[in-house]
Amino acid sequence: MPAAGFSVSSGAAAGSHFEAKITPVVILSCVMAATGGLMFGYDVGISGGVTSMDDFLEKFFPAVYRRKHETTESNYCKYDSQGLQLFTSSLYLAGLTATFFASYTTRNFGRRPTMLIAGFFFIVGVVFNGAAQDLPMLIVGRILLGCGVGFANQAVPLFLSEIAPTRIRGGLNILFQLNITIGILFANLVNYGTDKIHPWGWRLSLSLAGIPAALLTVGALLVVETPNSLIERGRLEEGKAVLRKIRGTSNVDPEFEEILAASHAANQVKHPFRNLLRRRSRPQLVIAVLLQIFQQFTGINAIMFYAPVLFNTLGFKSDASLYSAVITGAVNVLSTVVSIYAVDRVGRRALLLEAGAQMFVAQVVIAVVLGLKVTDSSDELGRGWAIFVVIMVCTFVSSFAWSWGPLGWLIPSETFPLETRSAGQSVTVCVNLLFTFVIAQAFLSMLCHLKYGIFAFFSAWVLIMSIFVLFFLPETKNVPIEEMADRVWKQHWFWKRYMDDDDVDDDLKKNTNNNKGAVNGV
Numbered sequence: 001m002p003a004a005g006f007s008v009s010s011g012a013a014a015g016s017h018f019e020a021k022i023t024p025v026v027i028l029s030c031v032m033a034a035t036g037g038l039m040f041g042y043d044v045g046i047s048g049g050v051t052s053m054d055d056f057l058e059k060f061f062p063a064v065y066r067r068k069h070e071t072t073e074s075n076y077c078k079y080d081s082q083g084l085q086l087f088t089s090s091l092y093l094a095g096l097t098a099t100f101f102a103s104y105t106t107r108n109f110g111r112r113p114t115m116l117i118a119g120f121f122f123i124v125g126v127v128f129n130g131a132a133q134d135l136p137m138l139i140v141g142r143i144l145l146g147c148g149v150g151f152a153n154q155a156v157p158l159f160l161s162e163i164a165p166t167r168i169r170g171g172l173n174i175l176f177q178l179n180i181t182i183g184i185l186f187a188n189l190v191n192y193g194t195d196k197i198h199p200w201g202w203r204l205s206l207s208l209a210g211i212p213a214a215l216l217t218v219g220a221l222l223v224v225e226t227p228n229s230l231i232e233r234g235r236l237e238e239g240k241a242v243l244r245k246i247r248g249t250s251n252v253d254p255e256f257e258e259i260l261a262a263s264h265a266a267n268q269v270k271h272p273f274r275n276l277l278r279r280r281s282r283p284q285l286v287i288a289v290l291l292q293i294f295q296q297f298t299g300i301n302a303i304m305f306y307a308p309v310l311f312n313t314l315g316f317k318s319d320a321s322l323y324s325a326v327i328t329g330a331v332n333v334l335s336t337v338v339s340i341y342a343v344d345r346v347g348r349r350a351l352l353l354e355a356g357a358q359m360f361v362a363q364v365v366i367a368v369v370l371g372l373k374v375t376d377s378s379d380e381l382g383r384g385w386a387i388f389v390v391i392m393v394c395t396f397v398s399s400f401a402w403s404w405g406p407l408g409w410l411i412p413s414e415t416f417p418l419e420t421r422s423a424g425q426s427v428t429v430c431v432n433l434l435f436t437f438v439i440a441q442a443f444l445s446m447l448c449h450l451k452y453g454i455f456a457f458f459s460a461w462v463l464i465m466s467i468f469v470l471f472f473l474p475e476t477k478n479v480p481i482e483e484m485a486d487r488v489w490k491q492h493w494f495w496k497r498y499m500d501d502d503d504v505d506d507d508l509k510k511n512t513n514n515n516k517g518a519v520n521g522v
């Protein structure tokens with residue numbers, strides 16, 4: 001095979017190893033910023049459990065409640081309700097809209113204020129949800145939380161990728177995903193406890209989101225702004241001072257110069273979104289968009305949102321369903337730690353390819369077992385088979401957690417050049433939330449119609465995405481963030497054709513005295 005997997009040119013470009021200590025301020029800033037993931041994860045994890053609770057269904061979705069307790073309804077269709085799915089999915093719809101406003105605030109005001117706005121939306125959303133009296137109030141709360149997710153998911157991954165020293169960038173960025181998984185697990189545990197509190201357990205579940213919301217808000221007040229954002233906004237001295245502080249050395253000139261050059265290019269671009277559509281942005285754009293679609297079509301959120309409902313469908317009692325969701329949640333967290341360790345060592349591609357094989361096998365096995373054992377009317381899976389299915393679900397979740405979960409967020413946040421980074425990230429978040437919405441809205445209906453075939457459907461997608469990774473995804477491990485164009489895209493067997501200078505952005509052309517050589521660089 002030609003150099004499909006080719007990554008980094010061996011002749012390292014100047015400045016690729018900037019002096020940088022791993023300072024407490026970097027670690028603390030990253031830990032605090034990453035709490036944005038905690039909130040996202042809590043929202044992902046909480047709705048599945050809540051929607052399987054009788055008190056909640058009886059109050060807001062009486063028709064589903066009745067259907068759930070009718071013996072004549074097909075097992076696979078008990079929860080098939082557009083309204084119920086809208087409760088879960090409205091958050092993502094709001095989030096994908098908010099991200100375009102968030103792109104503006106990250107670029108013009110910085111990463112830190114954007115995180116603060118997110119915290120504010122979260123807090124108001126939690127109040128609406130916890131106090132909900134009727135369905136509209138519940139949905140308004142979810143929409144406000146969605147706005148928070150749009151702002152947080154825009155700012156946090158960028159913040160982490162920019163503030164981290166290159167050699168541990170992958171690991172630090174994955175703190176975001178680690179927090180997502182901790183948030184999901186926390187939500188699963190809360191649901192497991194509140195399910196026993198009648199009739200307001202669900203209210204407690206929704207209100208406890210206040211904890212991650214408060215953490216993010218306080219965190220955003222305490223962190224430093226990224227040097228890239230300060231320099232991009234012309235605050236050069238401040239940017240340099242922050243760089244010295246976070247790198248723990250006064251020798252920051254090479255990195256400062258590189259960010260400055262990137263920010264000159266960034267400032268000449270007046271229309272970042274239009275710039276994204278240029279030929280030169282094609283590789284990053286295509287990869288960012290496809291990565292999000294693929295991440296959601298692994299089928300992960302079918303499990304994360306609806307594990308309790310799914311296990312219930314398979315004949316588990318309410319308690320056992322929530323308990324099994326806790327197990328998958330814990331596997332999700334632990335496997336994400338594997339990724340933090342491995343991502344800057346074995347690289348992004350190796351993780352994605354290994355996980356592709358593991359996810360494929362697990363899903364095919366689940367489809368076969370369910371196909372043979374669960375029919376419309378009989379849900380007697382039997383204890384042995386039930387445990388086997390939970391193990392297979394864990395096998396699937398673990399491989400997702402060290403691959404597509406974190407890398408779906410990491411890779412786009414580190415591959416766009418500064419001039420399109422905010423816009424690129426907002427497209428990333430938007431596409432991610434769009435497809436999260438699609439899965440949230442469609443899964444219960446798909447389960448009703450495709451039955452066990454739904455897992456075969458997802459396994460086919462896993463195959464397609466693994467082939468894509470094999471041929472089209474370059475390795476970005478250990479490449480400084482502002483050197484991606486030269487060291488990754490211009491070296492890749494396929495994408496390099498998009499990197500010639502014949503389609504340089506108009507804004508750049510006007511502003512660079514037509515200095516072809518400098519822009520082209522090859």
Ligand code: BGC
Pocket residue numbers: 044177180181184295300301304332404405406408409432436
């Ligand atoms: C995805 C979420 C998913 C979570 C599961 C994230 O990377 O974006 O949609 O629920 O991983 O851990």
